[in-house]
Amino acid sequence: xxxxxxxxxxxxTPNGQQDIPYRMTSCEKTRKLxxxxxxxxxxxxxWLQAMIFAIEEIxxxxxxxxxxxxxxxxxxxxxxxxxxxxxTLSFVAQNKIDSLNLDEFCNCxxxxxxxxxxxxxxxxxxxxxxxxxxxxxYIPQVSYASSSRLLSNKNQFKSFLRTIPNDExxxxxxxxxxxxxxxxxxxxxAADDDYGRPGIEKxxxxxxxxxxxxxxxxxxxxxxxxxxxxxxxxxxxNSTARVIVVFSSGPDLEPLIREIVRRNITGKIWLxxxxxxxxxxxxxxxxxRVIGSTIGFALKAGQIPGFREFLQKVHPKKSANxxxxxxxxxxxxxxxxxxxxxxxPASASFHKAHEEGLGAGNGTAAFRPPCTGDENITSVExxxxxFTHLRIxxxxxxxxxxxxxxxxxxxxxxxxxxxFTNGSCADIKKVEAWxxxxxxxxKRA
Amino acid sequence: xxxxxxxxxxxxTPNGQQDIPYRMTSCEKTRKLxxxxxxxxxxxxxWLQAMIFAIEEIxxxxxxxxxxxxxxxxxxxxxxxxxxxxxTLSFVAQNKIDSLNLDEFCNCxxxxxxxxxxxxxxxxxxxxxxxxxxxxxYIPQVSYASSSRLLSNKNQFKSFLRTIPNDExxxxxxxxxxxxxxxxxxxxxAADDDYGRPGIEKxxxxxxxxxxxxxxxxxxxxxxxxxxxxxxxxxxxNSTARVIVVFSSGPDLEPLIREIVRRNITGKIWLxxxxxxxxxxxxxxxxxRVIGSTIGFALKAGQIPGFREFLQKVHPKKSANxxxxxxxxxxxxxxxxxxxxxxxPASASFHKAHEEGLGAGNGTAAFRPPCTGDENITSVExxxxxFTHLRIxxxxxxxxxxxxxxxxxxxxxxxxxxxFTNGSCADIKKVEAWxxxxxxxxKRA
Numbered sequence: 087x088x089x090x091x092x093x094x095x096x097x098x099t100p101n102g103q104q105d106i107p108y109r110m111t112s113c114e115k116t117r118k119l120x121x122x123x124x125x126x127x128x129x130x131x132x133w134l135q136a137m138i139f140a141i142e143e144i145x146x147x148x149x150x151x152x153x154x155x156x157x158x159x160x161x162x163x164x165x166x167x168x169x170x171x172x173x174t175l176s177f178v179a180q181n182k183i184d185s186l187n188l189d190e191f192c193n194c195x196x197x198x199x200x201x202x203x204x205x206x207x208x209x210x211x212x213x214x215x216x217x218x219x220x221x222x223x224y225i226p227q228v229s230y231a232s233s234s235r236l237l238s239n240k241n242q243f244k245s246f247l248r249t250i251p252n253d254e255x256x257x258x259x260x261x262x263x264x265x266x267x268x269x270x271x272x273x274x275x276a277a278d279d280d281y282g283r284p285g286i287e288k289x290x291x292x293x294x295x296x297x298x299x300x301x302x303x304x305x306x307x308x309x310x311x312x313x314x315x316x317x318x319x320x321x322x323x324n325s326t327a328r329v330i331v332v333f334s335s336g337p338d339l340e341p342l343i344r345e346i347v348r349r350n351i352t353g354k355i356w357l358x359x360x361x362x363x364x365x366x367x368x369x370x371x372x373x374x375r376v377i378g379s380t381i382g383f384a385l386k387a388g389q390i391p392g393f394r395e396f397l398q399k400v401h402p403k404k405s406a407n408x409x410x411x412x413x414x415x416x417x418x419x420x421x422x423x424x425x426x427x428x429x430x431p432a433s434a435s436f437h438k439a440h441e442e443g444l445g446a447g448n449g450t451a452a453f454r455p456p457c458t459g460d461e462n463i464t465s466v467e468x469x470x471x472x473f474t475h476l477r478i479x480x481x482x483x484x485x486x487x488x489x490x491x492x493x494x495x496x497x498x499x500x501x502x503x504x505x506f507t508n509g510s511c512a513d514i515k516k517v518e519a520w521x522x523x524x525x526x527x528x529k530r531a
Numbered sequence: 532x533x534x535x536x537x538x539x540x541x542x543x544t545p546n547g548q549q550d551i552p553y554r555m556t557s558c559e560k561t562r563k564l565x566x567x568x569x570x571x572x573x574x575x576x577x578w579l580q581a582m583i584f585a586i587e588e589i590x591x592x593x594x595x596x597x598x599x600x601x602x603x604x605x606x607x608x609x610x611x612x613x614x615x616x617x618x619t620l621s622f623v624a625q626n627k628i629d630s631l632n633l634d635e636f637c638n639c640x641x642x643x644x645x646x647x648x649x650x651x652x653x654x655x656x657x658x659x660x661x662x663x664x665x666x667x668x669y670i671p672q673v674s675y676a677s678s679s680r681l682l683s684n685k686n687q688f689k690s691f692l693r694t695i696p697n698d699e700x701x702x703x704x705x706x707x708x709x710x711x712x713x714x715x716x717x718x719x720x721a722a723d724d725d726y727g728r729p730g731i732e733k734x735x736x737x738x739x740x741x742x743x744x745x746x747x748x749x750x751x752x753x754x755x756x757x758x759x760x761x762x763x764x765x766x767x768x769n770s771t772a773r774v775i776v777v778f779s780s781g782p783d784l785e786p787l788i789r790e791i792v793r794r795n796i797t798g799k800i801w802l803x804x805x806x807x808x809x810x811x812x813x814x815x816x817x818x819x820r821v822i823g824s825t826i827g828f829a830l831k832a833g834q835i836p837g838f839r840e841f842l843q844k845v846h847p848k849k850s851a852n853x854x855x856x857x858x859x860x861x862x863x864x865x866x867x868x869x870x871x872x873x874x875x876p877a878s879a880s881f882h883k884a885h886e887e888g889l890g891a892g893n894g895t896a897a898f899r900p901p902c903t904g905d906e907n908i909t910s911v912e913x914x915x916x917x918f919t920h921l922r923i924x925x926x927x928x929x930x931x932x933x934x935x936x937x938x939x940x941x942x943x944x945x946x947x948x949x950x951f952t953n954g955s956c957a958d959i960k961k962v963e964a965w966x967x968x969x970x971x972x973x974k975r976a
Contacts, residue, residue, distance in 0.1 A: 183633065222613055
């Protein structure tokens, strides 16, 4: 059984609704229908845990938001724009019922909108679509991983912020490295999305300034069909360029690398953008022969004291209504957890998948033994626990804190010195999304 | 007073709600806030008229949908993603109330969703954002002017269709022209959006294959600030390239051309993509000195019998509740129509603008004389009537017809030979958006 990639948008609510993450529908179904079959995203689950960890830490803090409990809901974007928008719609509608022209059919009561901020998404393309929608309602969105230059456009993305630098520096550094080693003959590959295209475009500009020649420029995608992949591989194989610069996420690059491994095309030096340099989908032992000579970019790591212990404490019994934990456990130990509650859509979809034979993957899921619950998380090696530095996880942690500090600003606001008309303050009990300003926090940091 | 650019999305409904176009809010206000001040878009109003003309023709046809009346609503996107999404949300919400998680606050009655298809938008960036949302609900969207390659991605844009070819051919043709004239030294400029970027990228690929050298590549936008514009103009002025290839819409290019005119940079040959080659915003007499040597691309024109007469018949008294007509009349004759009804948001915003002094533009609007209603539309020269060929207007006409023919397919469906399970047919009285398939119509055409 294959599962979700990417996490969030994780949505923060100020009124203490806690621990009710759920899945819109099963990602695996989306995948199977498209013929995509990735491994489980253990890193993504760690990022989700970093979000929960940060929220719990804030909720237990005597200094930060002392009399307030942050609630949250987690949606799985399945790394697709459509799932992400479906999730976003389901909570923005509540925030702006009056602007939806529903008077003719609906009788709606007054209520305080619950969503005050969104954490996510992972990929720039998904974040862009979500940001277009959230911007309408001035709901702050803080991404921990979307680094596309395009998201810096404040005219279009009014309420988008991030804790990751934009890719312009990375593309420049790639050109610097190539210049340093005097590789003046390279090929480029980019994901055909809002991450890959602007990234490689910037690299190209920088390359031109340094008189680096580009032998070929190809676009790829997780949806590329067999023929398209073959075509790109032919170009790589027939090129005399030994250095290949790739701006792509792991999922978009994986089909290409798989084919390159199959044809055993070795002797190339790969220059990896951050998204795939640290992707567990690409760092597979069977790929090393081909991508062993890769120079990759990584973000600056950060410290989250107590996080390792938190990760070790994960257990499906402790989070009975968290479908993500259940799925993580099943994937880690290759077993299945009988569904205890009908309220968990994740389990529901799991069993549905069983029935429909969709969950079978390569035939293993359907024949998994039941989990005992005594499995030991420290006994297995997955990218969940097996990390050397916290990079994206740290960015997730920062994203949550930036929102908490923005709320704290409202909480400690002195009338006359506030951000609103005549220096007035927002009412922390009735705070609305547009009043929350992680920007000032992120700027201060 | 400055007004709307671009039209739609125009939304088709099968239940005969007619003649209720209205504006979400005033575009001019959006513009003023951003410091943008374009002329009124007379061509855009003609496109809107082409849509209404097509619908009326269909409603009067004894053969096409004989027992059915198409209704429509027209929204002004103001050429911005945010306005377009706001409009889209206001009707998709009605189509999918149950998926919006509103149960806690709202009591909604059963109803048949009224929106079965959308015509629009103009620009590719706006269409992309709208398509992301409409795709979730499988609402067919047919654009008449969005030509970006990116919109051909069926994995992302499931229900997007168009009556304009995508830009790949145009970019290739640009390179062919340059090769033909042996101009091997050119500069490129592109709008920094989903129209300009992929367009110029394709040109660049084609140029490389033909050994055409590119001296500079710059990005522009309608939101570029003074400094950015100056920088691009410096690059153009300092370059020895005499040929400049530009992939941009009129609004995105206008600030740059204005500055080039101010500096009197002449002697360049411009290669214009379709969007600005035929933009009335760029074809201004005061610009001719500078852009006189432009080679532009235009679409194949089509015939719409009776359309010229229809255009001449426009009069605010005949469309009292159509705010677009009122505004068009005021702009054409530089007068103002006193508001007759408070139900017309366009007029409301017009007067509001007056009060706030926003409508003053360069000071003329506030001092306009009242319109008499006896003004003669054939006595003035504007791009509304003064056209040589119908290109985009014809595409609008085709877009409406593709939807009507898709409905006709449902109407004339023979049980057992239908498109649905076991050859069943959709119920024309309860037809839903996902059952309407302009794709098969467009493919047949």
